[in-house]
Amino acid sequence: MSEPLSSQFVNLLAALLLLLAFAMLSQRRVLTLIKLLAWQGAALAASTAIVAxxxxxxxxxxxxxxxxxxxxxxxxxxxxxxxxRLYIRWDVETLINIPTTMLTGIGLAIFAFSLATPISQMASTITRSTLGIALATVLLSFLMMIVRRKAVPQVIGFLAMENGLFFAATSATYGMPLVVELGVALDVLVGTFIFGIFFFHIREQFDSLDIRHMEKLRED
Amino acid sequence: MEIALVLGVPLAGALLLALFGHRRWAPEANAVMSLGTLVAAALLTARVIADGPFAAFDEQFFVDPFNVFLVALTAFVAFTTTLFSRPYMRTEEHHKRLNSARLRLYHSMYQLFTFTMLLTLLSNNVGMLWVAMEGATLTTVLLVSLYRTPASLEAAWKYFILCSVGIAQALFGTILLYFAAEKVLGAGGNALLWTHLYQVRSDLEPTVLSLAFVFMLVGYGTKVGLAPLHNWLPDAHAEGPTPISAVLSGLLLNVALYAVVRSKVLVDGALERNFSGGLMMGFGLLSVVVAAFFLSRQKDIKRMFAYSSIEHMGIMTFAFGMGGPVAAFAGLLHMTVHSLTKSAIFFTVGHASQACGTQDMGAIRGLIQQSPTIGWGLALGSLAILGMPPFGVFTSEFMVLTTAMREHPWATPFLLVALGVAFAAIFGKVQPMVFGETTAQRLPHPPALVPVFVHLAIVLMLGLYIPPYLVDWYRQAAAFIG
Incomplete structure (x- = not known):
């Protein structure tokens, strides 16, 4: 594979990653969200393999x-x-104001690109133009965590953010040292399990996974 | 060798207590393992004093004056907290707030938490430092929700989400740092080793490093509890078991600040102007002011002292932000005395709220009648944390204030007003809790108050006289932080 071709492939996958981040932002079904997350992971794995x-x-x-x-x-x-196990496979979340969220998302993407431009110019990697996309994915996942009111989509947003960070690592630097990547992966895995345990505790206590029940602790 | 021991003992303790943490002797085993960690830390300290800084295990770990003093402090407070935790957790079990399965989780996670903090401190690899810091969040999140009450679950969820998101920003910062370092040091493991980065810090790309520092400050700053990212802190402190509040406040916040200061040292080398210092001073001052004004509105005793922790972390961040040998010395001293005083306060607060059956300050009255030691512990601890002479907190705050007056006069009024407001708020609330008609009951297990007075005695000593080797140590660390 010649270098321009592989770099085009990476760019394509990067665009896919960003598209999936936007899709997750507007997706209401929990089941579809998980599928989108898996696809995002696949795009990330494929782009890493191509860079490799x-x-x-x-x-x-x-x-x-x-x-x-x-x-x-x-x-x-x-x-x-x-x-x-939580019987929420077919859950549909009511999201208010998807258009506003999407517009905010576009604004964030533009911000991410302008922030990343001076840095990508310094990068010598074949994937340097994708750093902006990585940062945009991180910010979009962040936005998703803010607008969601249910526990599972919030966690999916967190995992999507981790995807964006891994993509930033490969696109800017050809990946962090292996020991660090292993450590980060371990943290993410343990974190997912703890989130899982948490869902059951929350559900047991509140009979729902809606975060709105959990806004009692505030300054009065 | 000593490093392996310092890290190995708590890890072994975590495994042991994961198996036997529900037994009757588990609280004692927890204390013994923490004592082992303290002995190992003392051996490590002795070796550093004798041989000077060194790196080990392929340079993945290192010890220098800055982190060895925090290792010793962490091991010490972790040990005294286990002494406090023995009667405290037994009383909680007696009050049927916990069962043996939860106690097993608690004991095992306590050791693992100590391990992650020590790993954060000793790791030379900036990436591993991040991994260990995230590990510290993961080990404590289930402890914050240990009582499984709606409020504790909410607090733990907030803690988990906010700190995970925050620390994800720090990972992005670390990636940017690696990106800059790789150009100078070449790809591979060495480019993230702090000792190597420190040597080439003036060659690192300034634009990338300043952006990296912003991300790392926001990320690790969330864990320090800097305003406006402090939201998780009062909830997590108020709803978790009190030994956890003590180690969160006394140790974890210090460890997070340690990560910020390590990043600052690198950025200062790369940048001409004092970019990082300005940011840290701004965040620090904001935290001091915000926390001081929230203090007077608190009703829950643990929440109030949690806000006081935010205030003190703000003072330290401000001190390190100012930089220079005196301010850095004051910051290090403040780290020590705050850690000792605040954990001592949480020990007495834990016993006081058990004796009165509530954390509501309006319902805690006349501690001194039922148990003079708890009452005096709380009164003296509060006076110490409020910066009354001759306690050590006074010394460090005085140094911070005088340096601020000389170098950044604009900041002094903010600091003085905030300290005054904090004084009025805490003193006004502690006084009726200590004196007056009592509402306290006898505790089923005699409270552990030796750690409280040991901590306060050390703080008092540091206010009157700092031993020369400790001064040397602080000076070396301060010189290097700059």
Whole structure:
């Protein structure tokens, strides 16, 4: 594969990643959200593998494999099990004002690109133009966590943010050292399990996974 | 070798207590493991005093004057907290607020939490520092919700979401740092090693580093509890079990601030102007002012002292932001005395709220009649944290204030007003709790008050006389923070 071709592929996948982030922002069904998260993980794994192939960095293959196992298979599987056990597989969230959220999202994406431009010009990696996309994905997931009122979509937003961060690491630097990536992956996995335990506790206590029940602690 | 011991003992303790944490002797086992960690930390300190700073295990871990003093402090407070936790958790079990399965979770996670904090401090790899810091959140989140009440679940959820999102920003900052470092040090593991980064800090790309610092300050600053990112802190402190409030306030906040200061040292090397210092001073001052004005509105005793922690973390951040040998010395001293005083206060607060059966300050009255030691502990602890001479908090706050007057006179009125408001708020609320007609009951297990008075005695000593080797130590660390 010639370098321009592989870099075009990475750009394509990066665009897909951003598109999926926008799709998640406007998606109301919990089940579809999990599918979108798995697809985002797949796009991330594929782009990491292409960068690995194009640059011959062995440790990026590990990273791609790790992403595939963790973010495409394991975490979506855990989430599927969770929504089955919590009987919320067919939950539909009422989202107010999707157009405003999308417009805010576009604003965030533009902000991310302008912030990333001076840095990407310094990068020597083949994927440098995608740093803006990575930052935009992080910010969009952040926005998703703010606008969602239910626990599961909030956690999916958090995991999407982690995807964006991993993409930033590959696009700016060809990936962090392996030991760090392993540590981060471990944290994400443990975090997902703890979130899972939490869902049951919240559900037991409030009979619902709606965060609105949990706004009692405030200054009066 | 000593490093392996410092990290290995709490890890072994976590495994042991994961298996036996529900047994009758588990609180004692918890204390013994923490004592082991303290001994290991003392050995490490002795070696650093004898041989100077060193790195170990392929340079993945390192010790220098800055982190060794925090390691010693962390191990010490973690040990005294286990002493307090013994009667406290037994009383909670007696009051049927906890069962043995929860106690097992508590004991095991307590050791694991100590381990993650020590790993954060000793790690030379900036990436591993992030991983360990996130680990510290993960181990404490289930402890905050240990009582499984609606309020504690809400607090834990807020803590988890806010700190995870915050720390994700810090990861982005770390990626940017690696991006800048890789150009100088080459790809691979070395480019994230702090000791290597420190040597080449003036060659790092300034634009990237300043952006990286903003992300790291916001990320780790969320864990420090800097305003306006402090929302999780009062809830997590008020709803979790009191030993956890003590270690969160006394230790975790320090460890998070340590991460901020480490990043600052690198950025200051790369940038000409004092960019990081200005940001830290701004965030610090804002936290001091915001916390001071929230203090007077609190009804819950643990919430009030949580806001006081935000205030003091603000003072330290401000001190490190000012920079220079005196301010950095004051910041380090304040880290020590705040950690000791605040954990001592939480120990007495824990026993006081158990004795009165509530955390509502309006219902806690006349502690001194039922138990003079609890009453005096709370009164003296509050006076110490309010910066009364001759306690050590006075010394460090005095140094911060005088440096601020000389170098940044505009900041002094804010600091003085905030300290005054905080004084009025806390003193006015503690006084009726200590004196007057009592509402307290006898505790089923005799309270552990030795740690309280040991902590306060050390704080008093640091106010009157700082031993020369400690001064040396602070000076070396301060010189290096700059």
């Amino acid at each position: 192939y194009a640059t011959g960095q062995m440790h990026l293959y590990f990273s791609a494999g790790l992403t595939l196992v963790l973010k495409v298979i394991l975490i979506p599987w855990v989430l599927h099990r969770l929504i089955d």
